[in-house]
Amino acid sequence: MTNIRAFFRNTLILVALFIPSVFLSPNFCKFNIKVKQTLKNEGFHRNITYGIIFNTENDERWLYDGCLVGLTQKLPAGVFANPDELSDLRRNKKLNAALKNPVNVELPTEVSTPNNVYITGKVVDGRVNLWLPVHARYHQAVAGGGSARNEIGPPRLFLACPDKRLDLCNLNDTPIVFLCNGSSREKCKWKQLSYTMLTDTLIWDVPVGNTDHYYVVAIGTAFVIIIGSLYLLKAIHDCKVSLKKKSS
Structure with missing residues (x-):
């Protein structure tokens, strides 16, 4: 009888140790995310588009169904997003995007600083298509003229779900709390996820005057x-x- 009790006790201990190691393993949440980032239109007023695809199996759709995707896009000093334009788009429910800090749209590049924009959207059928209207700042004229290069790097990607399902993924980081979208003061807990970028760093060459x-x-x-x-x-x-x- 003692041996049987010891056997069951050891078995329970093994199960207790085994189950968390399986369900809390990073491999348990197989996020296979691919992002395509492009720069549309011509001139000083363009759009950055984001195509986000969750390449998971059908039995893993629970990982992102009903969740929100958030992007943090850093813009160089020579590029800005217009706060009034973003406000109009939010009010008309065309885009959920908000600036991290105030932006002066009148300043030239030389006295401006990089700024960050938050963009959010809902996952639908394993995909999210987002966009951001951006504008190039004027540069001070230089001898010989030419053009100034602006490089727009990849965004940081976050996921927020209405329940605690992401806690099972053991992503080994502390959730980041910020707005669920740009239209309300409600805040969500976001988890940063890694992804595969399918496109190169965006290059935007802006004409510069010739002194x-x-x-x-x-x-x-x-x-x-x-x-x-x-x-x-x-x-x-x-x-x-x-x-x-x-x-x-």
């Missing part, structure tokens, strides 16, 4: 202003003459 053309541009501008002013004065004079003739 060698300063006098040519200044003279040309002054000439246009003078011609425009003379044309306007003539139009005002002709209008007054026409009114006098009608009144007489």
Whole structure:
């Protein structure tokens, strides 16, 4: 009888040790996430698009069903997201994105600093498609002109679920608490996840003015202003003459 009791006791101890090691193993949560980041449109006003795919088996969809994906995108000093534009998009429920810090859209690149944007979206059928409108800042003109290069790196990716399922994944980090989206003050616990980036770092070359053309541009501008002013004065004079003739 003693041997049987000892056997069952040892078996229970082994089971107690084995089950957590299985369910709390990082391999238990097989997140296989792929991200494609692209820069759309031309000129000084563009969109960054994000295609996020969860390549998990059907029996592992419970890992992300009903969850939110959050991206933290760092923008270089030469690129910014307009806070008023983001506010309008949130109000019209077209995009959940918010700036981490205030941004002055009028400053040139040389006196600006990098800024971070939070973007959130819901996982639907194992996919999330997000986007962010961005704008290039003007650069101070330099001798010879040319272009200035802005490099936009990959974002940090987070996942937040309405329950505690991610606690089983043993991701070995402390949850990060910040807003669930840009439209409310509700906060969520986010877990940062690693992923495979399918695209290279985004490159955005912005034209820079040429100081060698300063006098040519200044003279040309002054000439246009003078011609425009003379044309306007003539139009005002002709209008007054026409009114006098009608009144007489």
